[in-house]
Amino acid sequence: MHEVGIAQAALDQALEQAQRAGAVRIHRIVLRVGTLSGVEPTALEFAMQTLLPGSIADGAGLEIEPVPALARCRSCSHEYSPSDGLLFECPHCGALASTVLRGRELELARLEIS
Amino acid sequence: MNTPGPSAPKQPSSPAPETEDVVVIDVRDPADTLPEPPGDRIAGTRTVDVSVRILDENDRRAEVNRARLAVLGIRALNFVSSPGAGKTTLLQHTLAALGEDVSSAVLVGDLETANDARRLRRPGVPVAQITTGGACHLDAAMVARAMDAIPLDGVRLLFIENVGNLVCPASFDLGENRRITLVSCTEGEDKPLKYPPMFSSAHAVLLTKIDVAGAMEFDRKLALQNIRRAAPQASVFEVSAKTGEGMDAWLAYLRGLL
Ligand SMILES: Nc1nc2c(ncn2[C@@H]2O[C@H](COP(=O)(O)OP(=O)(O)OP(=O)(O)O)[C@@H](O)[C@H]2O)c(=O)[nH]1
Numbered sequence: 001m002h003e004v005g006i007a008q009a010a011l012d013q014a015l016e017q018a019q020r021a022g023a024v025r026i027h028r029i030v031l032r033v034g035t036l037s038g039v040e041p042t043a044l045e046f047a048m049q050t051l052l053p054g055s056i057a058d059g060a061g062l063e064i065e066p067v068p069a070l071a072r073c074r075s076c077s078h079e080y081s082p083s084d085g086l087l088f089e090c091p092h093c094g095a096l097a098s099t100v101l102r103g104r105e106l107e108l109a110r111l112e113i114s
Numbered sequence: 115m116n117t118p119g120p121s122a123p124k125q126p127s128s129p130a131p132e133t134e135d136v137v138v139i140d141v142r143d144p145a146d147t148l149p150e151p152p153g154d155r156i157a158g159t160r161t162v163d164v165s166v167r168i169l170d171e172n173d174r175r176a177e178v179n180r181a182r183l184a185v186l187g188i189r190a191l192n193f194v195s196s197p198g199a200g201k202t203t204l205l206q207h208t209l210a211a212l213g214e215d216v217s218s219a220v221l222v223g224d225l226e227t228a229n230d231a232r233r234l235r236r237p238g239v240p241v242a243q244i245t246t247g248g249a250c251h252l253d254a255a256m257v258a259r260a261m262d263a264i265p266l267d268g269v270r271l272l273f274i275e276n277v278g279n280l281v282c283p284a285s286f287d288l289g290e291n292r293r294i295t296l297v298s299c300t301e302g303e304d305k306p307l308k309y310p311p312m313f314s315s316a317h318a319v320l321l322t323k324i325d326v327a328g329a330m331e332f333d334r335k336l337a338l339q340n341i342r343r344a345a346p347q348a349s350v351f352e353v354s355a356k357t358g359e360g361m362d363a364w365l366a367y368l369r370g371l372l
């Protein structure tokens with residue numbers, strides 16, 4: 001349910017990019033979704049499926065590439081994969097302030113068009 | 115059956131009567147439409163690497179909003195929380211306390227009704243209700259339209275109450291200067307750990323309804339610890355709109371933004 005707005009934005013982006021490339025049909029849409037993006041991949045895929053009919057992406061295959069989270073501690077520079085609940089807690093020194101290097105992605109990666 | 119009975123009057127475009135004193139922007143009214151896809155041209159498929167952010171369009175519009183707010187000298191705050199965490203109540207008391215010292219305006223997002231906008235009406239405070247028509251979050255385009263609909267001259271603080279939802283609003287920048295996340299003592303101490311993006315993107319986190327913490331056997335210490343873990347960058351306030359506890363510190367934070 002929460003993913004519908006994002007699915008619509010993803011489809012709008014795909015349609016715009018396809019038009020720019022002179023496409024008449026979109027056959028495959030590949031999205032890149034970070035584990036910290038707040039988006040549940042299966043819910044996003046489901047929401048997108050319901051939006052495709054009636055567009056040039058009707059019947060297109062959907063693929064979601066997950067991007068695992070990576071953070072760097074601001075006090076000791078240790079790089080680590082934050083686990084879900086313990087976000088931003090450095091496992092090396094315990095500091096609470098980290099920079100997120102990867103995992104917030106919410107991108108349209110590729111399109112297969114004709 | 116969708117056919118109205120003979121006595122049911124049709125009201126195609128006029129707003130419902132009970133909303134007459136509130137500006138309502140229904141985003142289902144068409145504003146911008148996507149261009150038509152092009153006609154037949156190429157045969158055979160090919161792969162194009164685009165690598166664009168999905169919310170690119172929204173982020174652009176958000177930057178436009180931010181620039182416009184800066185020119186107007188307005189600081190905008192985006193209030194996000196789960197449904198019922200106390201956003202409208204907090205804003206009612208905040209507007210009352212700021213009174214005429216700080217000229218304010220309010221935008222309220224809701225799925226269908228204009229109830230919250232009516233609750234927030236005060237003399238001299240422009241209020242616009244944004245009816246999202248099912249969308250579970252506000253976006254920058256909706257905020258731009260609502261800003262067009264109310265007088266903003268002289269306004270210093272723009273309060274934006276987002277749709278109650280701890281997931282999607284985190285992904286949509288509205289062009290605000292501060293994001294304020296509310297979590298209430300009735301929701302459980304681990305909320306901040308379950309919805310990290312909403313907390314890691316907050317400038318301030320308000321633990322609300324602290325007047326009922328005792329009755330709910332709510333572990334405030336554990337909740338605050340979880341807030342600090344999920345939102346180490348945020349200022350944290352414990353408030354009760356009902357008893358007024360903690361409101362002074364919150365109001366001082368707001369005045370500090372001016
Ligand atoms: N005890 C207590 N109840 C509160 C407080 N603040 C709000 N409430 C109650 O919590 C309920 C929901 O409050 P609202 O202010 O409508 O919450 P909201 O976040 O605006 O809700 P939505 O807009 O539907 O997401 C109401 O019954 C309020 O009276 C508080 O400080 N203490």
Ligand SMILES: [Mg+2]
Nearest residue numbers: 201202230275
């Ligand atoms: Mg409300």
Ligand SMILES: [Zn+2]
Nearest residue numbers: 073076090093
């Ligand atoms: Zn460290």
